[in-house]
Amino acid sequence: MQDKELDELFRSGLDNMEVQPSAKVWGDINAALGARKRKKLLPYLSVAASIVVLFTAGVLLIPQKQNNPVKRPLKPATIPVTQQPPVADDHTDADTPAPAQTQTAATTPPAVVDTKKQLTGIINGPVKQTVGSDTSATSTIAAVSLKQPEVIKAVAPADDPQLKTTVPQAALTAKPAMAVTAPVIPVQNADAAPVRKKHHLSSFGDMVNAVVAKIDKRKDKFIEFSNTDGDESTITAVNLGIVKISKLEK
Amino acid sequence: MLLENRYTTDELIKRCRSGERKAQELLYKQFAAKMLGVCCRYATDRMEAEDMLQNGFIRVFQKMDDYRGDGSFEGWIRRIMVHSSIEYYRKHHKMMQVVELDDAHSHASTNPLATAKLAAADLLHLIQQLPPGYRIVFNLFAIEGYTHKEIADMTGITEGASKSQLSRARTVLKEQITKMEGKQYGYAG
Numbered sequence: 245m246q247d248k249e250l251d252e253l254f255r256s257g258l259d260n261m262e263v264q265p266s267a268k269v270w271g272d273i274n275a276a277l278g279a280r281k282r283k284k285l286l287p288y289l290s291v292a293a294s295i296v297v298l299f300t301a302g303v304l305l306i307p308q309k310q311n312n313p314v315k316r317p318l319k320p321a322t323i324p325v326t327q328q329p330p331v332a333d334d335h336t337d338a339d340t341p342a343p344a345q346t347q348t349a350a351t352t353p354p355a356v357v358d359t360k361k362q363l364t365g366i367i368n369g370p371v372k373q374t375v376g377s378d379t380s381a382t383s384t385i386a387a388v389s390l391k392q393p394e395v396i397k398a399v400a401p402a403d404d405p406q407l408k409t410t411v412p413q414a415a416l417t418a419k420p421a422m423a424v425t426a427p428v429i430p431v432q433n434a435d436a437a438p439v440r441k442k443h444h445l446s447s448f449g450d451m452v453n454a455v456v457a458k459i460d461k462r463k464d465k466f467i468e469f470s471n472t473d474g475d476e477s478t479i480t481a482v483n484l485g486i487v488k489i490s491k492l493e494k
Numbered sequence: 495m496l497l498e499n500r501y502t503t504d505e506l507i508k509r510c511r512s513g514e515r516k517a518q519e520l521l522y523k524q525f526a527a528k529m530l531g532v533c534c535r536y537a538t539d540r541m542e543a544e545d546m547l548q549n550g551f552i553r554v555f556q557k558m559d560d561y562r563g564d565g566s567f568e569g570w571i572r573r574i575m576v577h578s579s580i581e582y583y584r585k586h587h588k589m590m591q592v593v594e595l596d597d598a599h600s601h602a603s604t605n606p607l608a609t610a611k612l613a614a615a616d617l618l619h620l621i622q623q624l625p626p627g628y629r630i631v632f633n634l635f636a637i638e639g640y641t642h643k644e645i646a647d648m649t650g651i652t653e654g655a656s657k658s659q660l661s662r663a664r665t666v667l668k669e670q671i672t673k674m675e676g677k678q679y680g681y682a683g
Contacts, residue, residue: 245671251636259637261531261573269544270522273551277518346495 449477464488503606509591511558522551529575535621535633536579550578576638579629580649587626594652620670628663635660 302344448471456465468481468490481490501509501520509517530547539542553574557576561570612620621629630649634640635656642656647658 245668247664250668251669253612254617254621254632255637256619257612257614258531258535260528261534261614261618262527263530263534263543265526265544265547269526269551271518273522273555274515274519276548276552277513277515277555286559360610379579421520485679 445478447471449479452477464490507558507561507567510555518555521554526551529571532572532575532667534580535637536576536583536630538622538626544578546575548569549582550575553578561647576634577648582603583626583630584650612674616674620667620674623670624663624666628659628666631656633665642660642669659673 259349447469449471452467452469453465456467460466462483464481464483466483468483469477470480470491472478482488483490497676502518505682506517506521506524507536510521510652526547529550530543533543533550534568537546550571554571557574561567604638624632631645634645635642644659645656646653651659
């Protein structure tokens with residue numbers, strides 16, 4: 245047999261040969277691909293899921309305007325507005341989500357920047373009217389306070405899989421607190437000035453303050469909540485660099 | 495199975511690029527059997543062939559963006575399989591061990607029955623029995639159709655080594671065929 249014939253013999257016999265692979269092969273390929281894909285998709289899915297969770301929680305809370313749980317401590321009638329040191333240091337309860345979040349805040353600026361832009365858009369518009377007249381702020385404050393947790397939540401799950409355990413905890417602790425807390429209602433009149441509570445994590449605003457305090461080390465946080473007479477949380481200050489608004493004297 | 499192939503190749507490629515798992519599975523199912531056929535020729539046995547197939551497909555999905563649409567998609571996948579198989583050997587075997595043959599083996603035998611067609615399974619068996627170095631070069635030259643220069647580039651051996659590996663591969667194969675046909679007198683194609 246000539247060389248060419250030999251080559252041709254094998255080529256014609258084997259060139260289009262088909263052999264069915266065992267099922268195991270796709271399983272292994274699938275697994276290998278899965279490891280790669282999960283890294284790409286994780287941030288987006290987690291952020292989306294977090295937003296949905298928070299939105300649902302917020303929606304559930306808003307209609308409950310008359311909830312004033314008995315458990316809450318009574319407040320004195322007149323609360324003076326005083327110079328307050330940063331609220332951050334006194335909130336020792338919300339430790340769990342904090343350290344990890346500081347870390348990821350540094351490593352995932354894009355997520356934060358994006359939602360900050362959203363916030364700027366929201367706040368820049370309506371809030372400009374708010375400072376003067378409080379009554380017009382009902383829906384905007386509610387909207388902003390709803391959107392606010394996005395920033396925190398968006399920061400947390402971004403890249404670090406270890407955070408997965410801490411974020412649900414924060415979500416869990418946030419939820420019962422939010423369930424107990426009455427929803428955000430606007431400041432009724434300018435005289436009943438909001439007070440910054442230092443020692444209790446008793447409202448949604450306090451939770452947010454605690455978390456924000458760990459992330460934002462400036463004196464003026466990018467957003468700050470305080471509690472009104474009725475222990476409702478309202479936004480008292482916003483500091484986004486460009487936009488700086490505060491209801492309290494500093 | 496037919497119902498699932500409702501995508502054109504282009505659409506399938508696009509979906510695979512975006513990481514759509516279902517599309518990837520469809521693509522795998524469409525080409526796996528043929529590609530395993532390719533890998534079997536380079537491997538010593540079925541298990542090795544499936545390892546090569548797995549590595550090859552992972553590479554295919556990783557390099558999906560590189561396919562420009564020039565040339566057939568199947569040809570592109572096949573090239574990846576071949577490269578993947580060679581790389582497998584680089585990792586697992588000392589590929590181009592020069593096997594010393596007796597000079598007696600270098601006589602080519604001309605046997606009229608040798609032109610008869612052999613079944614694919616037999617051919618595969620013959621190829622798998624070759625030492626890996628011979629097997630790879632024979633595959634690349636005789637079946638894939640690469641030149642010695644291309645083989646040298648792909649495998650890291652010299653052109654000269656490629657030529658001699660090919661020659662030795664043919665010699666062994668011819669002998670084996672003769673032996674086979676000797677046993678199966680009257681085997682007709």
